[in-house]
Amino acid sequence: MSKLVVYGTPASTYVRTVRLLLEEIAVDYTLHRVDILNGENKSAEYLAKNPFGKVPTIEVNGELLYETAVITEYLDTTLADRKFSFSELMLQARMRQIIGKLGRNPVLLARLYKSCWYQQKFRCKIDSVAKLNVCT
Numbered sequence: 001m002s003k004l005v006v007y008g009t010p011a012s013t014y015v016r017t018v019r020l021l022l023e024e025i026a027v028d029y030t031l032h033r034v035d036i037l038n039g040e041n042k043s044a045e046y047l048a049k050n051p052f053g054k055v056p057t058i059e060v061n062g063e064l065l066y067e068t069a070v071i072t073e074y075l076d077t078t079l080a081d082r083k084f085s086f087s088e089l090m091l092q093a094r095m096r097q098i099i100g101k102l103g104r105n106p107v108l109l110a111r112l113y114k115s116c117w118y119q120q121k122f123r124c125k126i127d128s129v130a131k132l133n134v135c136t
């Protein structure tokens with residue numbers, strides 16, 4: 001696999017989701033900043049990568065992929081033997097549901113993370129969060 005590129009704004013929860021997975025898998029990648037606050041995501045250059053103008057988009061082996069749930073599924077399958085996915089269909093669906101709602105409602109997300117059920121089922125390795133330094 002050629003070096004992976006993640007296009008996006010570090011603070012975006014969707015971008016963080018993809019980067020957290022990459023940190024967990026321990027794969028080398030480049031973050032190419034596309035700042036949604038100054039409209040870079042609507043530039044012709046970025047729209048050529050993702051016609052919806054949303055972040056993240058990844059580039060892997062010359063292919064472009066967008067939509068966080070699709071990206072994470074692809075990365076987990078190709079790089080981690082689905083270590084971070086569920087085999088049970090309902091849990092798979094719930095994971096996609098959470099990923100789909102990530103950027104929409106941070107308060108709901110915080111509540112989800114605090115719930116015991118989610119902590120047990122989606123035990124994430126918080127160490128990765130510290131590595132990302134998403135504010136810079």
Ligand SMILES: N[C@@H](CCC(=O)N[C@@H](CS)C(=O)NCC(=O)O)C(=O)O
Nearest residue numbers: 012013014036054055056067068103
């Ligand atoms: N369905 C997309 C949503 C991504 C998304 O909404 N990203 C936000 C950042 S958190 C974005 O690009 N916003 C810029 C805009 O809508 O102009 C995904 O799952 O990747």
